[in-house]
Amino acid sequence: MEQLLLNFILHHFLNANVNSIVVLNCWSLQTQCDFSKMLNEHSLYSRFVNIETLDLSSDFEYRYLLHKRPVLGVFFDMNCNRAEQVLSILNQSRLYNGHYKWLLYDRNADLRNFKRLFDDANIGVDAELTYAILKPTLLGAFTDVNLTSFVKYDVYNNGYFLGGKLNMTVDCEVECNMKTCYIKRYLSELHMRSKYGNRDKMPDITMRVSVVVTKLPLSTPVPVLIDFLKSENNSNVDPITRFGFRILLIYKDLFGCKMRYTFRSHWGINETYGGGIGDLVSFKADFLSTPFLSTAERIKHVSPLIETGGFSSVCLFRTPRSSSIKGEAFLQPFDGTVWLVFVVLLLVVAVLLWRIFALELCNLRTHLPYKPSLLATVLLAFGSACYQGSSIVPSSAGGRMAYFSLYFATFIVYNYYTSILLSTLLGTPPKSDIKTLGQLADSALPVGLEPLPYTYVYLNASQLPDVRRFVYRKIELSKNPQKVWIPVEEGVLRVRDEPGFVFVLETSYAYPFLERNFLPHQICDLNQVNLRPDKSLFTQLHKNSSYKELTRLSAIRMLETGVFHKHRRYWVRNKLNCVPTNYLFAVGMEYTAPLFLMLVFSYLICLVILGVELLVKRF
Known part of the structure; x- marks a missing residue:
């Protein structure tokens, strides 16, 4: 019989794709040696722990189950004398989770006793727990001692502390002989679906959800808060939280569970404490309704499951009008060498025309209203460069050819000059030279900020030099630091009406309101400086949550069907549309x-x- 059991255990873990096994047993030393040899032949790492000599006062997981592998197989013999005590320790340590694949063997097939032990056990929906018994034989029936059958049950709980009930589903019958084991028959439809395909509905639990609402006071009646989060009106008001709540309702439908909401006014006081994130980290909530940023400190406590959006805090301002004179724009089309050559050419042509006019008066007896002087021909050459005509023209063929050459050369130069000048003055409006937060902190531009919880947290917690300088110079040194925080509506309108005023905002909140109140050319005139690097938002659960894999699979399903992107396009805006034809060309006094x-x-x-x-x- 021992050999049949060992064959069954080996068959089970080989089919489970486990290469490391801890055997909790009370067998004889010879049986352990025989089983260790069998495992080594199949390249399986094993460790044998005697249940009767366990030290129950120590950290059980650290001492006996500590591993760095993705999953560890554990066999447990329930017929040992101290089995019930050890099962109690396993339950208290919350070890029935996805990190371990448990095989619990009971040769007495006492289902009633198993349910007594596990009805209130802390088993998760991700548990890999198989309960195996000897198939009962009919009284008086002939039995072959070299052939026996085992019946396996799949065991899990949707969440005992959330109201879940123990689920035991018979899986299959495995027949073993002295050499091998094989599945004799399936006793249910478990094998036809994946693990979570059998566990995707959880109607017996009430999940605890922390919901962040930043635009309504928490004293608001709960039905009003729920109606606000469900409403599609005014999509620019608290869009991230309402987007997250929409996705949460889809999760609720997919899981088939009930939910109990706890409302918070902010994500957290710092990265892991307070607010909705603090509830998730401290296990006061199973879910956080809205996605949030993943940081080095948070990743110690929570696991990002899937990217659900982007987060961008920016400083927006229109290009301020310069008070300085920019006369260099009229000299920029040509460099200094070209200007010098052009002036010398005009002077040479002026001297040539002066001599031509003098020769024509002396030799050709030409009648002119006056005798042109050198100054007159210089003015004539300069006038041709400015696209002006002349009241006197040489009468000789050579003189007229010289005159024509002058006008042809100045015509080409004039058109080239004006085309470059027009493209400079009437092209794309110049953008500000301020490109970083440090440059903004060093500038004289006034600043306003949208009063958002995560902006407070970031400005207070960040130790980056540019951020600290920005806080000191733009907030702490202001005459009234409290007046720096202004509503998004007022801040956006000040950006529109006061070129040079800087307003710090979160894009998904402000962009819809901005597009409704800005003219197209005003949108194109905006400058943008990142308050913090653009980050991705993730749906995240506690590292030890039993709902991680089920949530990830549900999120992938939403992505594949397009449901997720549909809601994201409606609620989240991360880009302003600027069409080049929207520019309004106006040359300011700095140029004229x-x-x-x-x-x-x-x-x-x-x-x-x-x-x-x-x-x-x-x-």
């Missing part, structure tokens, strides 16, 4: 002021020269 100043100074110089001429003529 040099022209007006040039005109004023030229008239002043003209008046001075006129006065000098009058004085010379009089005296």
